[in-house]
Amino acid sequence: xxxxxxxxxxxxxxxxxxxxxxxxxxxxxxxxxxxxxxxxxxxxxxxxxxxxxxxxxxxxxxxxxxxxxxxxxxxxxxxxxxxxxxxxxxxxxxxxxxxxxxxxxxxxxxxxx
Amino acid sequence: xxxxxxxxxxxxxxxxxxxxxxxxxxxxxxxxxxxxxxxxxxxxxxxxxxxxxxxxxxxxxxxxxxxxxxxxxxxxxxxxxxxxxxxxxxxxxxxxxxxxxxxxxxxxxxxxxxxxxx
Numbered sequence: 001x002x003x004x005x006x007x008x009x010x011x012x013x014x015x016x017x018x019x020x021x022x023x024x025x026x027x028x029x030x031x032x033x034x035x036x037x038x039x040x041x042x043x044x045x046x047x048x049x050x051x052x053x054x055x056x057x058x059x060x061x062x063x064x065x066x067x068x069x070x071x072x073x074x075x076x077x078x079x080x081x082x083x084x085x086x087x088x089x090x091x092x093x094x095x096x097x098x099x100x101x102x103x104x105x106x107x108x109x110x111x112x113x
Numbered sequence: 114x115x116x117x118x119x120x121x122x123x124x125x126x127x128x129x130x131x132x133x134x135x136x137x138x139x140x141x142x143x144x145x146x147x148x149x150x151x152x153x154x155x156x157x158x159x160x161x162x163x164x165x166x167x168x169x170x171x172x173x174x175x176x177x178x179x180x181x182x183x184x185x186x187x188x189x190x191x192x193x194x195x196x197x198x199x200x201x202x203x204x205x206x207x208x209x210x211x212x213x214x215x216x217x218x219x220x221x222x223x224x225x226x227x228x229x230x231x
Contacts, residue, residue, distance in 0.1 A: 033218065042117075042204055042221030043158070056218060088156055092219075102219060104150070104158035 002027055004093050004105035012111045013081050021076040021108045025093030031055075032074040033102055034066060037088040049074055050096055078110075086112045115140045117207050119222035126195050127230055134190040134225045136205030142166075144210040147181065147188045148219065152202040164188060166210070195229045202226045 005024045013019050025032050031050045035043035045058035049068035068074045072093075078085055088109050092102035116139040126132045138147065149161040162172065164181050172179045176193045192199055202224045208217045 035219075040223075042206075042223050043219070045218040045220070048218065058218065090156075090158060092158075101146075101148075101160065101163050103160055106155060106157040109156070 004091055004103055006089075006091050006105040006108050008108060009106070010109045010111075012113065014113050015081055015083060017081050017112075018077065018079045019081060019110060021078075021089050021091075021110070022073065023076070023091030023093075023105060024073045025091075026103050029093035029095050029103070030072050031094045031096050032068060032072065033092045033094070034074070034076045035090040035092065035104075036060070037090055037107070039087070043090055046076070081112045083112050086110060115142075115145075115207050115209070115220045117205050117220055117222035119205055119225050121225045122223075123226040123228065125228045125230065128196060129194050130229075131191060131193050132195050132227065132229075134192075134203050134205075134227070136188045136190065136222060138186050138188065138205070138207045140207060140209075142209050146208050146210055148206040148208070149179065149188075149190050150204045150206060150221075152204060152224070154201070158204065161190075192227075195227075197229050197231055200227055200229045 004026050007022045033048040034046040037043040046060050047057040048055050052068045063079045065077045088107045090107045091105045094102045118137045145166045147164045150158040152158050169181050178191045180189045204224045205222045206219045208219050
């Protein structure tokens with residue numbers, strides 16, 4: 001039973017660039033959530049996708065956007081990168097009718113120089 | 114608004130000691146879930162437990178136990194006879210009860226780093 005997978009593991013970008021992070025949910029899950037975890041902090045909710053639509057969004061600017069595909073996998077896009085976007089980006093998956101328990105992937109470490 | 118407070122930033126213990134990680138939460142919801150996640154150095158958040166707000170029974174799983182007290186809005190986590198492999202950052206989290214009524218986000222505390230030395 002495959003868990004949540006994310007790619008890439010690490011990424012280095014420069015200010016102003018754009019980045020795309022990818023996530024495949026755990027088998028049987030159809031809802032994907034994205035979190036940003038700055039160094040020494042707890043994860044902060046970015047947004048959540050179900051049936052290819054954004055269902056809920058945290059307090060993040062429009063530079064952060066996402067997409068969900070018919071196979072439930074998801075992408076997180078960040079435009080016009082800032083130094084403050086450097087963080088661990090975590091993807092979590094859950095089942096629509098039990099979204100309370102989310103299972104996390106290993107994360108993508110993004111460094112913006 | 115929902116809030117989770119983990120006042121202990123870092124705890125250091127020697128192997129075989131018992132250790133308790135504190136978690137205090139705030140919510141106006143009457144129905145909610147509380148969670149503990151473990152984050153080892155690899156970065157992945159590992160789910161440990163989910164507790165329903167209606168269920169105040171304490172739970173034990175091997176060396177792990179959880180004490181949920183609604184009267185003090187606390188959900189504390191105890192590791193008995195700690196081991197070096199327990200070294201990690203532990204997060205307490207809170208969510209409204211969603212299910213088929215909506216989509217819910219997790220609200221995390223700032224985490225407690227546990228260092229267990231041999």
